[in-house]
Amino acid sequence: MRGNGTAVTEFILLGLVETPGLQPFVFVLFFFAYLLTVGGNLSILAAVVVEPKLHTPMYFFLGNLSVLDVGCISVTIPSMLVRLMTRKRSVPYRACLTQLFFFHQLAGVDCFLLTAMAYDRFLAICRPLTYSTRMSQTVQRILVAVSWACAFSNALTHTVAISTLNFCGPNVINHFYCDLPQLFQLSCSSTQLNELLLFGLGILMAGAPVILIVSSYINVAAAVLRIQSVEGRKKAFSTCSSHLTVVGIFYGTGVFSYMRLGSVEASDKDKGIGILNTVVSPMLNPLIYSLRNPDVQGALRRVLMGKRDPA
Numbered sequence: 001m002r003g004n005g006t007a008v009t010e011f012i013l014l015g016l017v018e019t020p021g022l023q024p025f026v027f028v029l030f031f032f033a034y035l036l037t038v039g040g041n042l043s044i045l046a047a048v049v050v051e052p053k054l055h056t057p058m059y060f061f062l063g064n065l066s067v068l069d070v071g072c073i074s075v076t077i078p079s080m081l082v083r084l085m086t087r088k089r090s091v092p093y094r095a096c097l098t099q100l101f102f103f104h105q106l107a108g109v110d111c112f113l114l115t116a117m118a119y120d121r122f123l124a125i126c127r128p129l130t131y132s133t134r135m136s137q138t139v140q141r142i143l144v145a146v147s148w149a150c151a152f153s154n155a156l157t158h159t160v161a162i163s164t165l166n167f168c169g170p171n172v173i174n175h176f177y178c179d180l181p182q183l184f185q186l187s188c189s190s191t192q193l194n195e196l197l198l199f200g201l202g203i204l205m206a207g208a209p210v211i212l213i214v215s216s217y218i219n220v221a222a223a224v225l226r227i228q229s230v231e232g233r234k235k236a237f238s239t240c241s242s243h244l245t246v247v248g249i250f251y252g253t254g255v256f257s258y259m260r261l262g263s264v265e266a267s268d269k270d271k272g273i274g275i276l277n278t279v280v281s282p283m284l285n286p287l288i289y290s291l292r293n294p295d296v297q298g299a300l301r302r303v304l305m306g307k308r309d310p311a
Contacts, residue, residue, distance in 0.1 A: 008167035027084045040286035041066040047299035057135045069282035076177040096178035101159040108151025115209040116143040122216040253277040
């Protein structure tokens with residue numbers, strides 16, 4: 001028995017499917033989804049790094065977002081694939097908490113980075129004359145550094161708080177990775193303080209960024225509607241629509257994951273939400289940002305073909 005009263009030394013992750021016949025199909029599906037996600041996001045990152053046209057604040061944040069997407073899917077999917085391949089579903093207690101920490105660290109940075117991208121669009125469209133000074137390279141780096149620091153504090157707080165709970169059994173998690181709601185259900189001590197902490201920090205980590213994003217885009221929409229040129233409006237809206245789509249997917253899945261605590265019946269639904277959050281969203285982000293963006297499309301073509309922009 002651990003010093004904090006925890007008798008459980010490992011957890012059993014049931015994964016996505018328990019039927020042995022479906023496991024090879026799930027392995028192949030998620031293996032290729034992982035390769036596609038990592039390849040797509042690293043291609044975006046390479047395009048941002050090597051293409052001079054993309055050396056702007058918006059694409060600086062997009063490159064950082066690509067790194068986060070690779071990290072988020074790498075925290076959850078490779079370990080799931082290993083368990084499918086080895087048919088070993090047990091996860092040590094410390095490994096479970098480590099996965100939880102890194103998942104919340106990366107997801108937390110995502111929250112603030114999406115907010116920084118909305119602020120960038122606000123300055124570019126509503127404050128164009130002072131944009132270059134307000135969004136200098138120093139400001140960009142400070143925004144990214146603060147995002148990582150705030151997310152680290154949030155992830156560390158949750159990890160330390162969950163480590164104080166007692167786990168006396170059962171130790172079966174009906175999910176494919178370790179996360180707070182599922183661990184709350186297994187604790188044999190009160191989780192009221194942990195749930196209040198999750199709710200309070202959730203407001204700071206998600207609520208405040210959402211308010212800032214919405215207020216930024218209200219101002220952006222008002223400024224765009226004042227543009228006389230139809231082509232100008234179309235270009236302004238196209239640079240914002242991709243970001244709004246990613247924000248909607250990210251925060252939508254987050255709300256469903258953490259605002260329905262204590263619902264055992266929702267475990268299977270939580271797996272689907274987890275797939276959206278950890279696989280579908282990172283996989284779609286490169287497609288969303290490049291689909292209606294000729295600059296990114298051209299840069300990706302040149303990167304994949306090994307050519308540089310002659311300009």
